[in-house]
Amino acid sequence: MSTVPSTTRQWILDHHPQKNEKPSQFFKLVENSLTESGDLANKKAVIVKPILLSNDPSQRTWVGAEGSYITVKPGQVMKSWGIGKVVESSKDGFKKGDLVWGMLRWSEYILFEDPETRFPPGLSKLTEEQARDAGGFIAMRTTV
Secondary structure (H helix, E strand, C coil): CCCCCCEEEEEEECCCCCCCCCHHHHEEEEEEECCCCCCCCCCCEEEEEEEEECCCCHHHHHCCCCCCCCCCCCCCECEEEEEEEEEEECCCCCCCCCEEEEEEECECCEEEECCCCCCCCCCEECCHHHHHCHHHHHHHHHHC
């Protein structure tokens, strides 16, 4: 029996922010379905629970109307570099409890269908040393 819920709460970009708007004005919290069928067996998928999300000034440009190297459009879940824990997997190379990092989202749980094990945009496993200094590891990898 799976401990993963069928729905997940997510922070969605409601609209591109105006000059003096605060994040509470342009994001909204919604609840969406995590999986269509709830069965991962035939999907080669990984469900990740974020445990650390990076919060960078550059994210303000990601949500702007002018765009950036990474963009988040209205109606999309906010993106963030982060570290998560695999809570369910039907993908070879990923097992429950693995720590992974990559471009995550502001969501309680994230479904990655057929994830690649490379940098970016897929998920990569963390070594024990990287996990001990997770913040520094993400900062180093996202600025190189």
